[in-house]
Amino acid sequence: MNVLTSSVLAAAAESTKVGNPWVNIGIFGLFVGITLIVVLKASSNNKTAADYYAGGRSFTGTQNGTAIAGDYLSAASFLGIVGAIAINGYDGFLYSIGFLVAWLVALLLVAELLRNTGKFTMADVLSFRLKQRPVRIAAAISTLAVCVFYLLAQMAGAGALVSLLLGIDDRLGQSLVIVVVGALMIVYVLIGGMKGTTWVQIIKACLLIAGAFIMTIMVLAAYGFNFSALLGAAVESAGTPDILNPGLQYGKSETSKIDFISLALALVLGTAGLPHVLMRFYTVPTAKEARRSVVWAIWLIGAFYLFTLVLGYGAGAMIGADKIKAAPGGVNSAAPLLAFELGGPLLLGLISAVAFATILAVVAGLTITAAASFAHDVYASVIAKGKSTPEKEMKVARRTVIVIGIFAIVGGIGAQGQNVAFLVALAFAVAASANLPTILYSLFWKKFTTQGAVWSMVGGLASAILLIVFSPVMSGLPTSMIPGADFSIFPLANPGIVSIPLAFFLGWLGSVLDKHTEDPIKSAEMEVRSLTGVGAEKAVDH
Amino acid sequence: MSTTEESDLGTGIDFEKEQDSEEFRELRKTHRSFVFPMAAIFLLWYFAYVLLADYAHEFMSIKVWGNFNVGLLLGLLQFVSTFGITAAYVSYSNKKLDPKATAIRKRLEAQEGE
Numbered sequence: 001m002n003v004l005t006s007s008v009l010a011a012a013a014e015s016t017k018v019g020n021p022w023v024n025i026g027i028f029g030l031f032v033g034i035t036l037i038v039v040l041k042a043s044s045n046n047k048t049a050a051d052y053y054a055g056g057r058s059f060t061g062t063q064n065g066t067a068i069a070g071d072y073l074s075a076a077s078f079l080g081i082v083g084a085i086a087i088n089g090y091d092g093f094l095y096s097i098g099f100l101v102a103w104l105v106a107l108l109l110v111a112e113l114l115r116n117t118g119k120f121t122m123a124d125v126l127s128f129r130l131k132q133r134p135v136r137i138a139a140a141i142s143t144l145a146v147c148v149f150y151l152l153a154q155m156a157g158a159g160a161l162v163s164l165l166l167g168i169d170d171r172l173g174q175s176l177v178i179v180v181v182g183a184l185m186i187v188y189v190l191i192g193g194m195k196g197t198t199w200v201q202i203i204k205a206c207l208l209i210a211g212a213f214i215m216t217i218m219v220l221a222a223y224g225f226n227f228s229a230l231l232g233a234a235v236e237s238a239g240t241p242d243i244l245n246p247g248l249q250y251g252k253s254e255t256s257k258i259d260f261i262s263l264a265l266a267l268v269l270g271t272a273g274l275p276h277v278l279m280r281f282y283t284v285p286t287a288k289e290a291r292r293s294v295v296w297a298i299w300l301i302g303a304f305y306l307f308t309l310v311l312g313y314g315a316g317a318m319i320g321a322d323k324i325k326a327a328p329g330g331v332n333s334a335a336p337l338l339a340f341e342l343g344g345p346l347l348l349g350l351i352s353a354v355a356f357a358t359i360l361a362v363v364a365g366l367t368i369t370a371a372a373s374f375a376h377d378v379y380a381s382v383i384a385k386g387k388s389t390p391e392k393e394m395k396v397a398r399r400t401v402i403v404i405g406i407f408a409i410v411g412g413i414g415a416q417g418q419n420v421a422f423l424v425a426l427a428f429a430v431a432a433s434a435n436l437p438t439i440l441y442s443l444f445w446k447k448f449t450t451q452g453a454v455w456s457m458v459g460g461l462a463s464a465i466l467l468i469v470f471s472p473v474m475s476g477l478p479t480s481m482i483p484g485a486d487f488s489i490f491p492l493a494n495p496g497i498v499s500i501p502l503a504f505f506l507g508w509l510g511s512v513l514d515k516h517t518e519d520p521i522k523s524a525e526m527e528v529r530s531l532t533g534v535g536a537e538k539a540v541d542h
Numbered sequence: 543m544s545t546t547e548e549s550d551l552g553t554g555i556d557f558e559k560e561q562d563s564e565e566f567r568e569l570r571k572t573h574r575s576f577v578f579p580m581a582a583i584f585l586l587w588y589f590a591y592v593l594l595a596d597y598a599h600e601f602m603s604i605k606v607w608g609n610f611n612v613g614l615l616l617g618l619l620q621f622v623s624t625f626g627i628t629a630a631y632v633s634y635s636n637k638k639l640d641p642k643a644t645a646i647r648k649r650l651e652a653q654e655g656e
Contacts (some may be wrong), residue, residue, distance in 0.1 A: 090602075090613055094595055097620045101588045104627055108577040228608030235609065245603040246595040246613050257596045264592045268585070291635060298628050302621055525557040531569055532647040534555065 021166040023349035028356045032184060035203055035357075039188055039196035048540060049390040052193040052397065053120040053372045054282040056540035061292025063202060064284050068297040070201030071276060071365045072099075073208060073304055075157055075358045076424060081305070082338070083331030085312020087321050089234075089243025091250055092312055094260075096305035098267030103301065105436075106272040107294040112287035113443050113530040114278060119537050121369075122278045123377040126438055129522035130450040133382055138457040140377040142434035143275040145461060146427045147370035148411075150276075151363060151404070153423035155182065155412025158359045164329030165336060165352040175413045181356070182409035185363045189371070189401045194283060197364045204361040207354045209300060212307040215335075215351070218342045219314035230310070233317035243316065259492045263425065266496030270428035273435030276369040285539035314338055363408065371400040422473040422481075425494055426464065433460030433499040437507045443530060445511075449518055452511030460503030467495035554654040560646075569642040576634050584627055591616055 046052055059067070077099065084092025118124035123139035158181050159174040168174055188196055223230040235241050242248055250260035271277060281290045315324065315334040318341050327333035339351040375397035380388040388396075434457045441448040441456070467490050468474065474481050476488035492498075529535055560566055595602060595613060602613035 090595075090617075093614075093617055094592075097588075097591070097617055101584065101620060101624055104584050104624060105581070107628060108581050108631060226608075228610050231609035231614075241603075244609060244611055244614065245599055247599045250596065251599060260596055261592060264589070268588060288640065291632070295628055295632055298624065302625060306621065521558055524561040525555075527570070528555075528557050528560050528566060528646075528650075531566075531573060532643045532650070534647050534650045 020345050020349070021168075023345050024165050024352040027349045027353035031203075031207070031353050031357050032360075035188070035200045038199045038203065039192035042195040042199050043192045046193045046195060049120070049376075049394055050537070050540050051195065052394050053279075053368070053376070054537075055194040055198050057283060057285050057537060058539045059198060059283045059289075061284055061289040062296050064198070064280060064289070064293040065296025066205045066300065067198045067201040067283075068277065068280050068293055069209070069300040069304070070203075070205030070358075070361050071280060072271075072297070072301060073205065073358070074154065074362045075161065075355050076153075077304075078208060078212070078308070078358065079161075079329075079332040079335050079355060081308045082311045082315060083324065083334035084249070085309060086315035086319070086324055086334040087331055088249040089238070089313075089316070090246045091248050093309055094246065094250075094264075095267070096308060098264050099271070100298070100302050100305055102268045102271035103294060103298045105269065106277070107291070107298065109443070110272045110278070110439060111281050111290045111294045114439070115281045115284070115287045115290040116533045116536045117443075117526055117530045118282060120279070120282060120376050121373050122275050122435065122439070123373065123381075126442055126453060127381075128442065129518055129526045130442070130448075130453055134450055134454050135457075136377045136381050138454050139435075139438075140373045140382075142430060142457050142461045143373040143377075144370055145465075146275055146430050146435070147366045147373075147404075148407075149423045149427040149430065151366045151370075151408050152411045152415055153427070154359050154363050154366070155408050156415035156423075158356075158363075159412060159416045160329065161332070161355060161359065164327075164333055165355065169328070171416065174416060178412040178416075179409055181360060181363070182405050182412065185360055185367060185408070186402060186405035188360070188364050189368050189405075190398055194279075194368055197361075197368050198280075198283060200357075200364055201361045204354070204357045205300065207350075208358060209304050209307075211351055211354050212304055212311065215314075215339060215342060215347075216307040216310045219310050219318070219338070222314075222318070222342075227310075230313055230317060234313040237317050237320045243313075255491050258497065259494055262492050262494035262497035265500055266425065266429040266432045266494055269436050269496075269500060270430075270432035273431035273439060274427070275373065275431070275435070276365045279369045279372065280365075282537070287533050287536065311335060311338060318342075367401055367404050367408070370404050371397045374400045422468060422493060426468050429464045429468075429494060429496045429499060430461055432496055433464050433503040434458075435460075437500075437503045441507050441511075442526075446523060446527075447511055448507065449511045449514040449516065451514040451516070452507045452509070455510030456503045456507030459506040460499055463499040463502050464495045467492075467498060471495070555650050560650065565642070565646055569639070569646060572638050572642060576631070576638075580627060580631065584623065587623060588620065591620055 045056065050056060081092055081096050084095060114125050117128055122143060123136045126139045127135040155178055159178050162168045162174050162177040168177065188200055223233065231244055234243060250256050284290050284293055315338040319334065319337045324331065324334045324337060327337060336348055336351055340348040375393050379396045380393045437456045437460065438453050441452065470488060470490045471493055472480060472488045473493050474488065476486040594616065602611065604612045606612060606615055
């Protein structure tokens with residue numbers, strides 16, 4: 001995951017270039033054209049807030065599940081994991097398992113109950129039976145934090161991807177591409193709302209999974225559909241059997257081993273706390289459809305990660321680690337180079353366009369989530385104290401989209417050349433520490449109180465960020481963001497192993513120490529509604 | 543802005559009484575007796591796998607057939623168990639949870655309509 005940006009940015013600009021940039025741009029242009037038409041068509045029905053934030057709650061479970069896969073499988077999952085397996089072998093595969101298993105948390109504990117009790121945002125559920133203002137503010141802050149971290153990582157990655165796929169090496173050219181991606185995203189989200197964003201994600205997910213599937217078949221065919229022969233070729237190319245065994249990346253020292261446990265914890269618990277994933281559960285009409293969405297997403301995401309296993313070892317065998325590392329984009333060039341090897345410039349163009357579409361779709365999903373949280377949680381509930389109208393709230397949401405879009409463009413340009421790989425890991429760690437404990441407590445623990453929620457969210461967010469600031473990713477190493485200084489008193493790059501238990505503990509402590517008790521009637525209402533679906537938000541009828 | 547004001551439903555129902563009812567307790571028990579143990583199982587199994595991959599390199603490197611080793615086997619079994627738990631939960635929900643939840647919801651919605 002965080003392999004993506006670091007290695008792309010670290011990569012040498014000058015070296016082997018493959019394919020024809022104009023083919024790549026042409027195919028990407030075709031994708032933009034088709035999705036724009038779909039977005040325009042989908043947006044004609046955007047009348048109410050439920051239309052804008054939740055796509056009218058009219059998507060089927062299958063559609064939403066595909067969109068979830070589209071939202072979740074970022075360019076980092078595709079390029080990053082294929083590259084990580086090609087170079088680090090087994091340890092790259094470990095990532096994908098955490099990303100997949102995490103969905104069981106969403107399926108078993110979160111999706112349906114959340115759909116039954118919420119309306120548009122994560123804060124709707126968290127503040128259901130607690131005091132509105134403090135809980136909504138805390139939830140909105142952590143939502144915005146996760147979205148911004150994730151967004152910056154994606155935008156910085158977009159600039160880096162350009163040098164790899166379009167052959168644009170200079171800073172001005174890359175900045176221009178970031179502006180184009182950001183502007184397109186603003187157009188999609190502004191016009192299409194959740195409906196348009198969802199369709200972009202569905203189309204992208206189909207392209208990405210189909211592309212990966214075709215490449216997987218081609219790789220397997222090259223080895224007579226014998227997986228063991230493919231592994232053997234990968235070992236031969238790497239010159240060491242260790243790429244089939246764990247430890248190449250994380251087994252270096254005791255610290256790196258503990259760091260991996262910390263990362264695994266954040267991956268498996270973070271997914272069900274990612275606000276842009278949670279918001280997708282509101283786009284379906286019932287809890288049962290929310291369940292179907294997750295089930296469909298699990299099948300798609302699981303299949304996709306199986307493809308990446310074949311593609312990763314395939315790239316290792318057919319291209320070789322040295323050639324991948326030397327290419328512009330480094331580790332991330334494994335998948336594009338493999339596409340070129342298998343299907344020439346046309347397949348490379350397709351895969352490159354899919355990688356761009358991926359960034360576009362993920363950024364759009366993050367932006368609409370952040371805008372909904374700001375307009376619905378901060379503006380309507382806190383600033384306007386509930387006296388706002390849905391029209392006014394949507395106006396605020398649309399303005400927020402523009403502000404976040406511009407922020408993403410400026411931040412993306414500013415982050416070029418910076419080592420921002422830690423941002424994705426940080427987003428997962430914050431989601432797992434600031435969001436998931438409070439979600440689980442409010443759904444399952446009757447004695448949970450407002451103080452517990454605020455302590456857990458603020459404590460989880462603050463500890464995750466502080467630990468990152470005082471970790472080797474910020475200072476102390478040549479690869480740090482500030483290599484000249486050293487204030488790295490925390491040895492791990494992933495804060496989850498400390499911040500997640502701490503947030504669970506603070507949620508419990510804040511609740512048992514709270515002198516106020518919460519309204520038992522709201523608490524009863526939340527539990528009955530969460531399990532039965534009584535009074536759940538209905539689909540919009542057009 | 544409280545959620546009750548936002549929602550036009552759920553006003554005529556005594557939720558505390560409903561929460562205490564035999565029927566609802568039964569539904570909650572049915573739900574929790576599946577999702578809690580299942581969540582514990584898959585988390586334990588996942589972390590057992592992570593610890594093995596992290597600390598038991600030799601065990602994970604044992605060849606099963608051809609170049610296929612224990613590590614890859616256990617990794618793929620994580621996929622299998624994830625798919626399996628998903629399928630099990632869907633079938634449990636369809637058979638055990640949905641009928642109970644729907645019965646309570648229909649009763650409450652009828653009660654509210656009066």
